[in-house]
Amino acid sequence: MKKHYIMAPGPTPVPVDVLLAGAKETIHHRTPQFLEIMEKTLDEARYLFQTSNRVYAFVSSGTGAMEAAVTNLVNPGEKAIVVVAGKFGERWKEICEAYGINVVEIALEWGEAVTPEQIEKAMKEHPDAKVIFTTHSETSTGTVIDLQAIAQITRNTDRVLVTDEVSGLLAEPLKMDEWGVDVVVAGSQKGIMMPPGLAFITLSKKAWEIVKNNKCPRYYFDLRYYEENYPDNPWTPAVNMIYMLNQSIKMIKEEGIENVWERHRILGEATRNAVKALGLELFSKRPGNVCTAVKVPAGLESKKITKLMRDKYGVTIAGGQGKISNTIFRIAHLGYVSLFDTISAISALEFTLHELGYPVKFGEGVRAAMETFHKEGVAG
Template sequence: MINHRGPEFQDLVNNITQGLKQVYRTKNDVLTLTGSGTGSMEAAIVNTLSPGDTVLSVSIGVFGDRFAQIAEAYGARVEKLTFPWGTAIDPNVLKETLDKMPNVKAVLVTHNETSTGVTNDLESVGKVIKDADKLLIVDAISSLSSLPFYTDDWGCDVVAAGSQKGWMVAPGLSFLSMSERAWSAFKESRMPKFYWDVGKAKSYLDRGQTPWTPAIAIMYGLEVSLKMLIDEGLDNVYDRHKAMGDKVREGVNNIGLELFAAESCASNTVTSVHIPDGIEAKELLGSLRTDYDVVIAGGQGSLDGKIMRIGHMGYVPDKDLTEALGSLKSGLDKAGFQPKYSGARG
């Protein structure tokens, strides 16, 4: 382990920061913090808002709701715009809502909602928010490094992410990009902050350090994964994830299962699938883990027991997907599943 106040760590921080900016596709500041993805969401809120500020939370699932809960916990006045789980944000409805809420300061958006397997059209959503002259705060934890993402072109003011998804690194690091507009909001922000204070983080970043003891070992892993992503080429990374998403969705349809997310907005990092009638979710997923060494996640919140979620982000060999789909079919056959139809709703 190296000294986090020494020159070796300074080189590590500088390398990581330059790599992150490439993946974020931004000229804005990108800060590396030690904490989970939820920590980056909290940092995004407390560094740009004040108690009493009106915030519009646009939610399509569990993690969109979490964004709103964090803002409420710090005293923001949260207005909620929700869309049916399994569908994406409708930019036209968002525009109509913002037109009626001139006092909204910021809009909270989840780019890729893993609880439902849906990806929002952030480019269109961002244009609506930019035209309304509102601060755009984005949770990109499960999309950045896997799905097309253009921080600057899409007008994203704050983008929160974490190391444990498509970055292919262990949990423990949070990333936060800050636009000039976000820094202006930071100067006015009165929400309490200490550990997550991005002003402190920026002052230390300028000299190749972090304000607090960082997760050095994970940062070394991140340096390697960033090189892998950049060497592969980001467009190739996006294409690879699309191919994985297409393969899993086709495989699920061929088994005779029904996809949960609308086909038009289905995520390329996680596929959500209805649990068939007559099949007990916990028993099926438990059997897959025990009998086939295949781990598939269940539903969250109101979707607990109703859907399963197949992850395919980061480095996932094609043969792993083939084996997982084959095991899923075998597990369903063992459970007595009789397919009645195939195909997703669009």
């Protein structure tokens, strides 16, 4: 008997009630019955982003929503400022380049967080770069940026601040309207606690002014069709995933978004304390609450750690990505994750490291996590 624990930064564990909501009878999408569900669900989805703007749901992975942000906001030949400090910053760059956009890259070491000053400097040097693409939570390095401070710089200008919240949403606080963030993209399989298959975008009025007249070639992801048909989808929506979204939002509302953010903060804190107690080192210069990136100790291999944890203990964590594939492993604490899931993951990590020859005193990591939960007032 082996139970499965997904402690990777997406897909994340899906509550049974969400899975079963997806197993409800498929109904036709162009009926008043379905449109009522769709409207209610998209309307309530605003809460996840803390916005009064409309939220649009794509049938796509998060990358599709990123492409939508690029092709609806920038034209081939135009400049865009892109922060690259990991694999998902690279993805913004790749998408821009695929569409012939002139990328002004803020290139950072992986694991660093872009500063408001760096954004401001790029804005000054490139007054013609109207759109700034950032990654709130850079999943590949476990890093969070100070999005609120960055929005403070862009909000009263003609610049449009876009943020990839594919992994960050609900794990890192985001107050889109209050902070003045212009465009947010997200995916279903992370904090929203659904299987992969839906992606989201929401835009400020300032951003919409660009979208309306943007000339970049696009069709499937052309937001004008989504706006025209709202709450209906211009193509065929993923009916059963909308049922799941409805159920997930209900659960998130019951918990309360502040509590969801706080839970992620505490899980992140406990995980960081646990790995440090095991003598391991964090990779990120500014660790976030989506996943904890840990440097692989000398003599060990990332692949061996993740493989043993998964195959022997049923705990799926992630290795590194891109140029740091073998340098780090990442333990997520994202979505439908309880403190006992985190304790289980740390305990599995201890068994695994010990088995691979790294010196471990069993329970040291777990103890540090438990002490964190206790200190934070959530247990004991």
